Amino acid sequence: xxxxxxxxxxxxxxxxLDIVGDRWTMLVLRDLGRGHxxxxxxxxxxxxxSPNVLSERLKHLEQEGLISSALYSQHPPRAEYRLTEKGxxxxxxxxxxxxxxxxxxxxxxxxxxxxxxxxxxxxxxPAR
Numbered sequence: 001x002x003x004x005x006x007x008x009x010x011x012x013x014x015x016x017l018d019i020v021g022d023r024w025t026m027l028v029l030r031d032l033g034r035g036h037x038x039x040x041x042x043x044x045x046x047x048x049x050s051p052n053v054l055s056e057r058l059k060h061l062e063q064e065g066l067i068s069s070a071l072y073s074q075h076p077p078r079a080e081y082r083l084t085e086k087g088x089x090x091x092x093x094x095x096x097x098x099x100x101x102x103x104x105x106x107x108x109x110x111x112x113x114x115x116x117x118x119x120x121x122x123x124x125x126p127a128r
Contacts, residue, residue, distance in 0.1 A: 019064050020090070024049050028057045029087060030094055032067060037080040066090065 008014035020026055024046065031045045042054060058081060061067045066087035069079040083090075 019066070022057070022060075024053055025057050025061065026094065026097070028054070028061065029066065029083070029090055032081055032083050032087070033091055033094065037082060038072075039078065039081075042081075061087070 020029070027046055027049075028042065031042055034045075036042050036045050039054070039058075042058075043049070043051065046054065058067065058069070062069055062081075064086075065084055067081050068084050069081050072078055072080050
């Protein structure tokens with residue numbers, strides 16, 4: 001899973017990408033920061049991610065100390081995930097990416113019907 005920039009380890013960007021540079025990782029951090037703490041919530045929010053990839057990303061982020069997990073059900077075992085102090089420290093990076101994306105990677109135009117459906121979905125699916 002992890003891509004390692006072995007020849008670039010003097011560079012803090014390369015070392016950071018070793019931790020958060022895989023596809024979906026920053027989106028998992030984004031959604032945890034938005035309060036989506038359970039696996040099922042993350043699967044719903046991260047449309048298109050496979051269950052195996054989400055599990056791998058959560059495990060990796062926990063190993064790197066950006067998130068922690070706590071069981072809320074023993075049978076079957078189910079966990080809630082939370083940003084740690086290290087994960088919270090990543091929020092300004094996400095905010096900077098949001099600002100950059102809003103400026104330089106604008107959203108593609110949406111049809112009126114799709115926009116209405118997405119707006120309705122946002123209203124009906126509050127964060128837990």
